Amino acid sequence: MNQGYKQVKRMTPAMRIIHWVNAFSMVGAVITGLYIGHPYYQTFMADGAVDKYIMAWNRYGHFMIAIIFDVTSVIIAYLYFFSRFEKPYKKLIPNGKNITEFKAVLVNLLTLNRKKEFDSSHADSFNTVYFTVFHLLLVWMLFTGLQLYVHGLGSGISSIGAWWPWMLHIATDWTIPVTGGSLMDVRIAHHTSMWLIICWVLFHIYYQVWRTIFWKEADIAIVIGGSKFVKEDTLKA
Amino acid sequence: MSDRVEAVKKLFTSKSSRVETNKGESYYQELFIKCEARLNELRANTPANRLDFADLLEENGIDRREFMKWASATTAMLMLPPMFTPLVADAAVMMNRAPVIWLELQDCAGNSEALLRADGPKIDEIVLDIISLEYHETLQAASGHQAEKQLEEAMEHFKGKYLLFVEGSIPMGMNGQYGTIGASGETFHDHLVRCATNAAAVVAVGSCATFGGIPAASPNPTGAVGVMDVIKNKPLINIPACPANPANMVGVILHYLLTGQIPELDSLLRPKFAFGYRIHDNCERRAHFDAGEYVEVWGDAGAQNNFCLYKMGCKGPMTFNNCSIVRYNEAVNWPIGVGRGCIGCSEPDFWDKYAYERPMADAKIKAPSGGVEKSVDEFGLGMLTAAGVGITIHAAASAVAGKREKSGESHE
Numbered sequence: 001m002n003q004g005y006k007q008v009k010r011m012t013p014a015m016r017i018i019h020w021v022n023a024f025s026m027v028g029a030v031i032t033g034l035y036i037g038h039p040y041y042q043t044f045m046a047d048g049a050v051d052k053y054i055m056a057w058n059r060y061g062h063f064m065i066a067i068i069f070d071v072t073s074v075i076i077a078y079l080y081f082f083s084r085f086e087k088p089y090k091k092l093i094p095n096g097k098n099i100t101e102f103k104a105v106l107v108n109l110l111t112l113n114r115k116k117e118f119d120s121s122h123a124d125s126f127n128t129v130y131f132t133v134f135h136l137l138l139v140w141m142l143f144t145g146l147q148l149y150v151h152g153l154g155s156g157i158s159s160i161g162a163w164w165p166w167m168l169h170i171a172t173d174w175t176i177p178v179t180g181g182s183l184m185d186v187r188i189a190h191h192t193s194m195w196l197i198i199c200w201v202l203f204h205i206y207y208q209v210w211r212t213i214f215w216k217e218a219d220i221a222i223v224i225g226g227s228k229f230v231k232e233d234t235l236k237a
Numbered sequence: 238m239s240d241r242v243e244a245v246k247k248l249f250t251s252k253s254s255r256v257e258t259n260k261g262e263s264y265y266q267e268l269f270i271k272c273e274a275r276l277n278e279l280r281a282n283t284p285a286n287r288l289d290f291a292d293l294l295e296e297n298g299i300d301r302r303e304f305m306k307w308a309s310a311t312t313a314m315l316m317l318p319p320m321f322t323p324l325v326a327d328a329a330v331m332m333n334r335a336p337v338i339w340l341e342l343q344d345c346a347g348n349s350e351a352l353l354r355a356d357g358p359k360i361d362e363i364v365l366d367i368i369s370l371e372y373h374e375t376l377q378a379a380s381g382h383q384a385e386k387q388l389e390e391a392m393e394h395f396k397g398k399y400l401l402f403v404e405g406s407i408p409m410g411m412n413g414q415y416g417t418i419g420a421s422g423e424t425f426h427d428h429l430v431r432c433a434t435n436a437a438a439v440v441a442v443g444s445c446a447t448f449g450g451i452p453a454a455s456p457n458p459t460g461a462v463g464v465m466d467v468i469k470n471k472p473l474i475n476i477p478a479c480p481a482n483p484a485n486m487v488g489v490i491l492h493y494l495l496t497g498q499i500p501e502l503d504s505l506l507r508p509k510f511a512f513g514y515r516i517h518d519n520c521e522r523r524a525h526f527d528a529g530e531y532v533e534v535w536g537d538a539g540a541q542n543n544f545c546l547y548k549m550g551c552k553g554p555m556t557f558n559n560c561s562i563v564r565y566n567e568a569v570n571w572p573i574g575v576g577r578g579c580i581g582c583s584e585p586d587f588w589d590k591y592a593y594e595r596p597m598a599d600a601k602i603k604a605p606s607g608g609v610e611k612s613v614d615e616f617g618l619g620m621l622t623a624a625g626v627g628i629t630i631h632a633a634a635s636a637v638a639g640k641r642e643k644s645g646e647s648h649e
Contacts, residue, residue: 034598037543037596037598038548038596038598038599038614039249039529039531039547042529042531043528043529043530043587044535051527052529053527053529054526054527054528054529055526055527055528055529056529057529058529061269065300084597104408109631112631112634112635112639113635113638113639114638151554151555151557152511152515152517152518153556154514154515154518155258155514173504174347177454180586181586182584182586182587183425183555183556183584183592184555184584184591184597185588185590186589187597188590188597188613190614191597191598191613191614191617192617194615194617195613195616195617195618195620195621196374196537196620198617198621201622201623202621202624202625202628203624203628206628206631206632210632210635211633212641213639214635227405
């Protein structure tokens, strides 16, 4: 390590675990979801239908991942407000300080790191907003996805009781009018949002790598080791 | 306060497509007594026409046993317990006491065809034959002022008692001038409103009458809408599908005749007994769906083995209807049974959003920018490509800027 660098803790182990659970869930959800939308590989015809369960397994995987996403979303929503480490909601409030910081980070990105007029040691407003967009997209996917799911529970009963479809209707029926009025609109919205999320991931990975290369503060280590390194003189400034 | 509680309750229950198939012993006992009383009352009334159900059955070679089989199947379809079978049979016989006025608006008359043109009339069709059809624009012999007079008389005579069946959408564009009817050139809209005023209930039959259907498909040149967008202050039942299944029409009339009430409806005002489940839930090819066995090309080995039609664009997983159980033409067959996918004809906007005969992911949808049609995946890949290009440019520019920095013109 260069002398004069200070280690700054940025993510707790719990945050890092959630990040990677989300990342792998994301990949799994896309792989299984694309199959559900349009089965893109074929099964062996010679086997009897009872021996294979390809679509069913894909749906099973997709729903299991959805439940994991549900749980991590609840935890993240909680941490946004009640984390003892850093409360991200504070960076979302559109006050003068946050807006200035948001602009400064954006300017840094657009000027290709020629200008860097903000404190890069802590979580910045720009990234927090960007992460929040992801969480909102995810919540949107959960609501539309659960709406598609409850269509199969027309009997009003499920293996875990009647409360589950009842609750799903209450929680997700609003997605039908919001997306355009038919069940197909919910499906189209769910599928299109997948592409938005993939685009989000693409820029996210790029931006974190870009920061690591150009800021020279080991930002990529945040999500693995939990901390980054900042020049001590900039810290004091 | 209490109506606010009611409003919340309504909000939380009305949108649900939940079907209550067992409402408990006491509920059905009470309903049974109510229905019996109502049938006795009807029996005392003079029939509105002279058609005799028993004679008609005999003429068409249908014996009592076959009729009772139909009655028990219909009872099951209405989600009533078996003890209601004799009542359903009675109600069918008394169908000639149910005055019906049938309007034909903007559509292809396919629903009338569905109930009239079965090659040998089956019991459902016979039941529909003997309903007291007071006025049917396509079928009646009268025309012009004569027909108009007949309508006036029927509406006056059965004031508040007749069921108004509506087939076809209502064009709202150009003040409704896209469709007029009768000697006075009344618009479809005014015609419908006038006939609905004194109806006991309005039954919208077929996808056009329910959600606008094909006339309302993009770009909807006539501004077509369904009946429920025009008639707001009447009990309204939607029986969508293209055409509506005669079995479901009979079901609704029988239910009305039996109980004097309209059946339980879902959020789209469709009777839950018919539209409570998806086609997919009771599909005979469902096992192939779960197994991942799909027809890839028309006529391939999968098609010969009755594989799932999902990849050929079947919309059974998003379509609520009972045709996988009831089928068409007295259970002779149905779309998936003949080896082609469901086009979701009983869902709103089905022509634009369901009937493209390929999986949704491959469908041409309107891009958010409007105009240009792209499939969801093409659109998504386009977005991804744009993001990728942007990133590449930024990365390259950053790299160049970094080099320049190293060669001495650092800003730090």
